[in-house]
Amino acid sequence: MPDLMEQITSLAKRRGIVFPSSEIYGGLRSSWDYGPLGVELKRNVKDAWWRAMVQLRDDVVGLDAAIIMSPKVWEASGHLEVFTDPLVECRNCHQRFRADDLEGDPKTCPNCGNHTFTDARNFNLMFRTHMGPVEDGAEDVYLRPETAQGMFVDFATVQQTARRKVPFGIAQIGKAFRNEITPGNFIFRMREFEQMEMEYFVKPGTDEEWHEYWIQERLRWFTELGVRPDNLRLRDHDADELSHYSKRTVDIEYRFPFTDWGELEGIANRTDFDLKAHERHSGEDLTYFDPETEERYHPYVIEPAVGVDRAILAFLIDAYRVEEAPTAKGGTEKRTLLALHTDLAPIKAAVLPLSRNDRLVPAAKEVFDLLKPHWMCDYDDAGSIGRRYRRQDEVGTPFCVTVDFDTLDDRAATVRDRDSMAQERIPVASLVEHLRERL
Numbered sequence: 001m002p003d004l005m006e007q008i009t010s011l012a013k014r015r016g017i018v019f020p021s022s023e024i025y026g027g028l029r030s031s032w033d034y035g036p037l038g039v040e041l042k043r044n045v046k047d048a049w050w051r052a053m054v055q056l057r058d059d060v061v062g063l064d065a066a067i068i069m070s071p072k073v074w075e076a077s078g079h080l081e082v083f084t085d086p087l088v089e090c091r092n093c094h095q096r097f098r099a100d101d102l103e104g105d106p107k108t109c110p111n112c113g114n115h116t117f118t119d120a121r122n123f124n125l126m127f128r129t130h131m132g133p134v135e136d137g138a139e140d141v142y143l144r145p146e147t148a149q150g151m152f153v154d155f156a157t158v159q160q161t162a163r164r165k166v167p168f169g170i171a172q173i174g175k176a177f178r179n180e181i182t183p184g185n186f187i188f189r190m191r192e193f194e195q196m197e198m199e200y201f202v203k204p205g206t207d208e209e210w211h212e213y214w215i216q217e218r219l220r221w222f223t224e225l226g227v228r229p230d231n232l233r234l235r236d237h238d239a240d241e242l243s244h245y246s247k248r249t250v251d252i253e254y255r256f257p258f259t260d261w262g263e264l265e266g267i268a269n270r271t272d273f274d275l276k277a278h279e280r281h282s283g284e285d286l287t288y289f290d291p292e293t294e295e296r297y298h299p300y301v302i303e304p305a306v307g308v309d310r311a312i313l314a315f316l317i318d319a320y321r322v323e324e325a326p327t328a329k330g331g332t333e334k335r336t337l338l339a340l341h342t343d344l345a346p347i348k349a350a351v352l353p354l355s356r357n358d359r360l361v362p363a364a365k366e367v368f369d370l371l372k373p374h375w376m377c378d379y380d381d382a383g384s385i386g387r388r389y390r391r392q393d394e395v396g397t398p399f400c401v402t403v404d405f406d407t408l409d410d411r412a413a414t415v416r417d418r419d420s421m422a423q424e425r426i427p428v429a430s431l432v433e434h435l436r437e438r439l
Helices: 004-014 036-055 069-075 148-153 156-161 207-224 274-281 308-319 358-371 385-394 430-438
Strands: 019-020 032-034 060-064 084-089 097-099 119-122 127-131 139-143 169-178 192-202 232-236 246-253 262-270 288-290 294-297 298-306 318-328 332-338 349-353 377-379 399-403 412-417 423-427
Touching: 004 019, 004 232, 004 308, 004 318, 032 036, 036 060, 036 119, 036 169, 036 192, 036 207, 036 308, 069 139, 069 148, 069 274, 119 139, 148 156, 148 274, 156 169, 156 192, 192 207, 192 308, 207 232, 207 246, 207 262, 207 298, 262 274, 262 423, 298 308, 308 318, 308 332, 332 385, 349 358, 349 385, 358 377, 358 399, 358 430, 385 399, 399 430, 412 430, 423 430
Parallel strands: 060 169, 349 377, 349 399
Antiparallel strands: 019 032, 084 097, 084 119, 127 139, 169 192, 192 298, 232 246, 246 262, 262 298, 288 294, 318 332, 399 412, 412 423
16 A cells, blocks of 8 residues: 555644654754654553563563663673764765665766766764763763663672573563664654664573574564564575674564565674673673573573564554445445554543433533543543544554443443444443453
8 A cells, every 4th residue: 555654644644642742843853743643652662662572571581771872882782883874975966875885887876866976984873962061071971873782781689689590581671762764654764763672691502593583572572463474574684784793693574665665673693792792891790690500601691672663653554444335324435444452552441421411411420430440441422433543543542432322221331342343231340350351
């Protein structure tokens, strides 16, 4: 569907999911704000990841490391030297591009069609800033381009305080910043984004087995949250595209509308590169001592890393539907539907009084007060009941609870399922239990 991205971005803005940042000032390229529904969707994606990666496991613990770290961290990790993209400039319109994004021989400028460019030069993707009250005497520091390094420099402290034995992992969710040359495609590639990363420390020699394990685990996470398997594939990095630290990297790719396949998540075997590099630069011992075998070694690291924003985009695209729905008069009409997994849906249940009648409103408010301690709920009394159903379908609300005049007598409400549009009369006293079984 060629205009699918346009439909997604329009829906996202219209319903307060994601919209351009600083828009009253003309915006800032590839900078986006999450609105009232967007923050709930984003929180649910992060919660689902944390639940799978930390809460339900006994071998992974969490961390929240600082965004601004010692500049020596980035020297040791290699980011100061090799975290670069090849930059070229069109000699006609002076637009700048990543050289590897331009296809064809000769290369063609996407902006003006010109074929003449400057020679490629390396462009470091890290944002540099200054720490201290006076810029001239300040220390240069960097906004982190990934969350991983915090888990490496804190490895020994976390391992000792959490009393974990190898194999074990450290997980983190946090902001990262990359001065991308060509950001774009909505929230697919941004300069400020959020990552969900986990570093899983294993004994050398077991790394390939653990790498394969985490590839399958991460693929399963997406499909269990509703992503259609035929929209996902695995792709090994070629030898010439592997990062300097990687023994093997496998991407989970998604069939995004703007490209054949695009990276959704990377799962890398980082070997012992990072721990050895930080040990060499800091002088601190970052080995692990195995009390059972009395061996001391630098663990290898398996790293599943996914962008929160990119995952949200995949979930939105995969859930988006436009379909024919029956009307009360026996005809059909188009309805827009976000068939989001119930764990991800921003609003779990919407309470809809049949009208704003003075007798109905107190009963509807009572139902709303009953449900909202358990889930994020919405109360909507504006417009016809059919129009309100469509509004909730459009943002992925799994259930609508309608309070009507019969409720005043039978103390029951009508629960409507988003996907099937089936309706069921449920006693108000049983609503929480009924919804909990389905959510």
